[in-house]
Amino acid sequence: MNSEKAVYSISTVQELAGEIGSALGSIRWIGYAVFILMLLVSATGIANSYQMVLLERTKEIGMLRCIGFKKKDVFASFIFEGILLAGAAAFAGIICALPIGLGISFIPFDPHGDFGAALVKGHLRFAPTLDQLLIILVFIMIVAIVAVFLPARKAAEVVPVEALRITA
Secondary structure, eight states: OOOOOOOOOOOOHHHHHHHHHHHHHHHHHHHHHHHHHHHHHHHHHHHHHHHHHHHHTHHHHHHHHHTTOOHHHHHHHHHHHHHHHHHHHHHHHHHHHHHHHHHHHTSBOOTTSTTGGGEETTEEOOOOOHHHHHHHHHHHHHHHHHHHHHHHHHHHTOOHHHHHHOOO
């Protein structure tokens, strides 16, 4: 008896498409994980920056409270400022990313190489939709609100008389 093992295997297009789809899905989830990590790092940076803003503006906050600003007004102004700055930064980031992404989409890649499954006619496809951009903006705004919340709450709790005693 001759025991020979099969040397070749045959795969259907559907099987290969499933494997490619699975690999691309994994890449997508890795991208989401990187995005979440970047959001956490950004939130930490924003929170630290606003903690410094609070320390630098303590006297101003005390003055505002003396002329009639309520705690909720101080809180709202910090939150509004955080949202405004995050929105401006996100908009600037999108404006800078669009030409870079479009430029990368013109670079030809080997369709038989490692990126072959992700290429469209030998190029990386860069086609962000308005929905995707709006979702990114919403996430950034939420991160900004969460990051600014504690410094804004501390700013709202500043005692006017104590704040005016501080010399800066």
